[in-house]
Amino acid sequence: MIRNGIRSLLLCAAVLTTVLTTLSMFKPEHLYRDQVAVLMYHHVHDEAQSSGTITTELFQEQLSYLKSQGYNFITLDDLKRFLKGATVPENAVLVTFDDGYESFYTNAFPILKKMDIPAVNFAITEDTLDPKSSYIPAMSREEIRDMTAQMSTIDVQCHTHALHEKIDGVAALTGRIKNSEGNTETEDQYKQRILEDTKMCLNTLTGLYPRPIDSLAYPFGIYNKTAAGIVHEAGVQYAFTILPRMTTRDTDPLKIPRINAGSPYITPEGLHNMIMRRVTSVNHPFDKVGLRDTLEQIGGELTVDKSDGNKVINYNGQEWKILPGGSAVLKDNVEIPLSKPLKVVGNRTFISLDDLQKVLGVQIVYNAETHTYTAKLPDESAIDAETKSDKQTSGKSGGK
Numbered sequence: 001m002i003r004n005g006i007r008s009l010l011l012c013a014a015v016l017t018t019v020l021t022t023l024s025m026f027k028p029e030h031l032y033r034d035q036v037a038v039l040m041y042h043h044v045h046d047e048a049q050s051s052g053t054i055t056t057e058l059f060q061e062q063l064s065y066l067k068s069q070g071y072n073f074i075t076l077d078d079l080k081r082f083l084k085g086a087t088v089p090e091n092a093v094l095v096t097f098d099d100g101y102e103s104f105y106t107n108a109f110p111i112l113k114k115m116d117i118p119a120v121n122f123a124i125t126e127d128t129l130d131p132k133s134s135y136i137p138a139m140s141r142e143e144i145r146d147m148t149a150q151m152s153t154i155d156v157q158c159h160t161h162a163l164h165e166k167i168d169g170v171a172a173l174t175g176r177i178k179n180s181e182g183n184t185e186t187e188d189q190y191k192q193r194i195l196e197d198t199k200m201c202l203n204t205l206t207g208l209y210p211r212p213i214d215s216l217a218y219p220f221g222i223y224n225k226t227a228a229g230i231v232h233e234a235g236v237q238y239a240f241t242i243l244p245r246m247t248t249r250d251t252d253p254l255k256i257p258r259i260n261a262g263s264p265y266i267t268p269e270g271l272h273n274m275i276m277r278r279v280t281s282v283n284h285p286f287d288k289v290g291l292r293d294t295l296e297q298i299g300g301e302l303t304v305d306k307s308d309g310n311k312v313i314n315y316n317g318q319e320w321k322i323l324p325g326g327s328a329v330l331k332d333n334v335e336i337p338l339s340k341p342l343k344v345v346g347n348r349t350f351i352s353l354d355d356l357q358k359v360l361g362v363q364i365v366y367n368a369e370t371h372t373y374t375a376k377l378p379d380e381s382a383i384d385a386e387t388k389s390d391k392q393t394s395g396k397s398g399g400k
Contacts, residue, residue: 031070032279036079036092036247038240039271041262043101043136044108054264060111062261065268066093067115075118076155076215080238083253093275095119096240096258098159098217100128102137109147109154118153122217122240125204126162141208148209156208157215158236161201163194164219171222174380191230198234214238224380228254245374246278250363278374279367288343288350289373298364298375302349311349315360329359 042052044059054062067073072089074082082088095112097104100123112119127138139147144156163172170177173194176184185193198216205213214237218227221242228239231254238253245257259278261271291313292302300315313320313329320329326342326349328335336359340352357364363376 031091031276032246033090034088034248035279036074036082036088036094037071037275037278038079038094038096038247038256038258039261040240040242040258041095041097041108042099043103043262044111045103046107048103048136049264051264052262054262054266056107056111058264058268059108060115062266062268062271063095063111063115063117065272069272073117075153076120076157077211078118079247079256083238083247083249083251085249096217097121097262099136099164100124100138100156100159102131102139102143105139105143105147109151112154113151118155120155120157120215122157122159122215123205124159124161124164125201128204144205144208148211155211155215156205157213157217158198158201158205159217160219161197161204163197166220171220173219174222174224174227194227194230195234198231198236202235216240218242223255244274244278246275250376277367288340289353289356291342291349291351291356294351294353294356294364294373297373298362300360313359320359331359 041054041059043050043054044056045053046055046057063073069091071091071093074088074092074094076094078086078088078092079094082092095117097108097119098121100121104121108119111117121139123139123144124134127134128141128144131138131140131143139156148154148156160173165172167175167177176187176190177193178184201216202213214235216231216236216238217240223239223241231239236254238256240256240258242260243255243257244259247256251257259274260266261274266274295302295313295315298315300313303312303314304310305312305321310324311322313322318331320331320336322329322342323335326338326344328337330336338352338355338359340355343350353364360375365374365376366372367374
C-alpha cells in the first residue's frame with residue numbers, strides 16, 4: 001500500500017514536471033499583426049548612470065525576453081517596405097538607438113550580432129568626424145564601416161549634423177535662432193539652415209556602407225510640420241519621433257512613433273507590457289463612445305461652462321461648447337452640426353465616434369486588447385506645441 005502510494009506520487013511529479021517544461025517552452029504565436037513596435041535606446045554602458053542608460057545585462061535580458069515571447073525583429077528596410085504596403089511578421093519589432101554613441105559599437109553591437117537582431121542608430125554626424133570631442137564618445141566613421149560590414153542588418157542614419165541642441169530653450173531644428181548681432185533669422189534663413197544641416201548629415205553617412213541614407217530621428221523628439229517638410233525636401237524619407245505608439249501602415253513616414261525601452265527601470269516583462277498596452281486596432285465595434293472617457297484617454301477633458309451650464313470639450317489647447325440638445329457644437333462662434341445627437345444615459349454622455357473625430361480633426365484608434373482609445377500622431381510634437389503656447393502667453397504679457 002505504501003509502495004503504491006510512493007509510485008503514485010512519483011508519477012504525479014513526473015507528469016507535473018513535463019507539463020511545466022512544456023508551458024515554459026510555449027511561445028504565443030500571435031500578439032499583434034500588421035503593426036510594428038519601434039523601440040528606442042540611447043546608451044548601453046555598465047558604469048555610466050542616467051535615465052537613458054542601461055547595462056549590457058539589462059539590454060540582453062530585454063531582447064532575450066522579447067524573443068522568448070514570440071517577437072520578431074525586423075530591419076529598417078523591412079519597416080520602409082511595410083509603410084509602402086508590404087507585410088511584416090507577426091509581433092514585429094524594430095530596435096533603434098539615438099545619438100551614435102561609441103557604446104553602441106562596443107557594448108550593444110556585440111549583443112545584437114550574437115543574437116542576430118537588426119538595429120539602426122541615428123547618429124549626430126558632426127560627432128562622427130571628431131568622435132572623442134563630444135561629452136560621450138561617439139562612433140567613428142571607421143567603426144561604422146566595420147560594424148555595417150560585419151552585419152548587413154545594422155544601419156546608421158541621421159540625427160542631424162549639428163542641430164542636436166536647444167538654444168534659449170528652443171530646439172535648433174524647429175526654432176528661429178538669433179545671429180551674432182541679436183537679430184532673429186528670417187523664414188528663408190531658417191529654411192536654408194535646416195536644409196544645409198540635413199544635407200550635410202545625409203552626405204556624411206552616404207558611402208560608408210551600401211544602403212540608402214534617407215532616415216532621421218528628430219532631436220529630443222521635437223518636430224513640427226514645417227521642419228518635417230524641410231528635412232523631407234533635403235532628402236529624408238522617413239523620420240522618427242518619441243511619441244509612444246505602434247507603427248501601422250497608416251503612419252505618416254515623417255512621424256514614425258517609438259516606444260522608449262532604454263531606461264534602467266524598464267524590466268524585460270515591463271517592456272513587453274508597454275508594447276502590449278499600445279497594440280492598436282482600427283476596428284471599432286461600437287456606434288457611440290463615452291465622451292468623457294474617450295477624451296481623457298486621448299489627452300482631452302470634458303468640463304462645464306459655469307456661465308451657462310453647457311458642457312465643453314477641451315482638446316489640444318482648443319475648446320468646443322456643446323449646444324443645448326446636443327445636436328451641434330460651437331467653436332469660435334461657428335456651429336458644427338453632429339450627424340447624431342449626443343445621448344445621455346445616467347450620468348454618461350455618448351457621442352458618435354465619427355462625429356468626435358470630425359470635431360477634433362483627428363483619427364481616433366481603438367485598442368481591442370485594452371478597450372482604450374488613442375489619437376493619431378499630431379502635426380507637431382507636444383513639446384513644440386507647448387513652446388509655441390508659452391511664447392504666445394509671454395508675448396501677450398509683454399515678455400520677451
